[in-house]
Amino acid sequence: MSSAHDQPTPPDRVATDAGGFVVAAETLAAAFDLPPADVPRLMREGRITSTLEQGQDSDAGTHRLTFYHGAQALRLIIDADGWIVKRSRFPVTRRTP
16 A cells, blocks of 8 residues: 555555545454455455444544454554554454455
């Protein structure tokens, strides 16, 4: 993944584009123990899904991105500048595509 300036995005940062947030395949692959090359295909197939929530009140300016794969979830809390300020991985009920 590259930013608008063709510089790699640091692993603790999330890029943005017109469609929203862009998380590096390597970030998701590491969390779900997958090869990075498999991540785009799994997303297209609906086997990796995500939700986005915008912070309110005291959390205004932050976003919570949650990715789901099988029975695992990865949650990233993103600050207003795109830095990942918190990440957690936890089990969830298996979701079906």
